Amino acid sequence: MTASLIDGKARAARLRAGVADAVAKLRKNEGLRPGLAVVLVGEDPASQVYVTNKVRQTEECGMRSIEHRLPADTRQADLLALVHKLNADQGVDGILVQMPLPAQIDTDEVVLAIDPAKDVDGLHPQNAGRIVLGRSGLVPCTPQGCVILAKEALGGDLTGLDAVVLGRSILVGKPVALLLQNENCTVTMAHSRSRDVEALCRRADLLVAAVGRPEMVRGSWIKPGATVIDVGINRIPAPERGEGKTRLVGDVAFAEAREIAGAITPVPGGVGPMTIACLLANTVVAACRRRKLPVPQM
Numbered sequence: 001m002t003a004s005l006i007d008g009k010a011r012a013a014r015l016r017a018g019v020a021d022a023v024a025k026l027r028k029n030e031g032l033r034p035g036l037a038v039v040l041v042g043e044d045p046a047s048q049v050y051v052t053n054k055v056r057q058t059e060e061c062g063m064r065s066i067e068h069r070l071p072a073d074t075r076q077a078d079l080l081a082l083v084h085k086l087n088a089d090q091g092v093d094g095i096l097v098q099m100p101l102p103a104q105i106d107t108d109e110v111v112l113a114i115d116p117a118k119d120v121d122g123l124h125p126q127n128a129g130r131i132v133l134g135r136s137g138l139v140p141c142t143p144q145g146c147v148i149l150a151k152e153a154l155g156g157d158l159t160g161l162d163a164v165v166l167g168r169s170i171l172v173g174k175p176v177a178l179l180l181q182n183e184n185c186t187v188t189m190a191h192s193r194s195r196d197v198e199a200l201c202r203r204a205d206l207l208v209a210a211v212g213r214p215e216m217v218r219g220s221w222i223k224p225g226a227t228v229i230d231v232g233i234n235r236i237p238a239p240e241r242g243e244g245k246t247r248l249v250g251d252v253a254f255a256e257a258r259e260i261a262g263a264i265t266p267v268p269g270g271v272g273p274m275t276i277a278c279l280l281a282n283t284v285v286a287a288c289r290r291r292k293l294p295v296p297q298m
């Protein structure tokens with residue numbers, strides 16, 4: 001069996017189109033133009049690329065983008081003061097502080113300072129708690145993208161599936177597992193201390209790999225016909241492409257897995273593109289909820 005590809009690029013484009021449509025209606029009917037503030041501290045090259053993409057896509061969807069680039073030696077107090085200012089600014093609906101932050105900054109304190117109603121990254125403990133309670137909050141973007149892609153592959157309903165989430169990080173594994181539970185899956189969380197991870201994976205109708213280990217999940221770990229969501233983004237040497245060249249691979253050995261699975265996300269082009277699209281959607285959700293407006297379908 002050759003698995004069908006779950007096209008994250010196409011699904012993300014559709015979500016962005018839905019966001020743009022919702023924004024156009026909010027502007028026309030409510031005079032509301034949602035605003036997303038992005039804060040970048042320092043000059044980490046990967047973060048700069050992410051922030052540039054976020055700003056561009058925010059504007060393409062018709063929203064207002066507010067960008068703050070701060071020097072790498074920014075003091076904690078100054079960053080907190082900026083967050084408080086953005087919390088108070090009625091034109092700002094979403095606040096994203098790009099991670100990782102420089103060493104002198106206490107990341108937890110910064111996340112705690114963000115108004116949970118504007119926490120479009122879904123990292124504030126109040127939003128994490130809402131997922132645990134199964135209540136609506138702002139859902140972290142990459143985990144949300146995983147669930148959307150799983151639903152895309154499985155006809156929209158995940159009820160009753162045996163789901164295995166490999167990895168238990170706060171950013172990905174844990175929230176994915178909780179979201180899948182809220183979608184009525186029977187969820188197993190496997191992690192670096194789990195026994196016989198391979199056997200656990202083989203039980204999965206739906207396998208989400210978020211370990212950050214290149215091609216760790218082999219084809220033989222996958223139940224025939226399973227849906228595989230590969231969150232991993234790992235850069236490995238690719239001498240076959242020339243000296244010093246690299247390529248991106250996921251946490252799943254794609255070529256092997258594709259022969260066994262029913263559907264699988266590629267890397268790149270799977271979960272990756274969903275993250276910013278979900279951030280844009282979260283900004284619209286935050287803008288509507290803050291004003292007690294109905295949240296549009298996107």
Ligand code: NAD
Binds near residue numbers: 172194210231272273
């Ligand atoms: P992390 O390092 O914080 O967590 C890794 C998790 O994997 C841990 O919970 C650990 O217990 C588990 N783990 C490690 N080795 C294991 C093993 N041998 N067996 C079983 N479990 C093991 O990583 P993260 O932030 O969750 O990210 C995971 C991957 O997803 C990375 O490749 C990252 O680049 C990628 N990622 C992609 C996106 C995106 O697509 N937009 C976003 C975030 C992370």
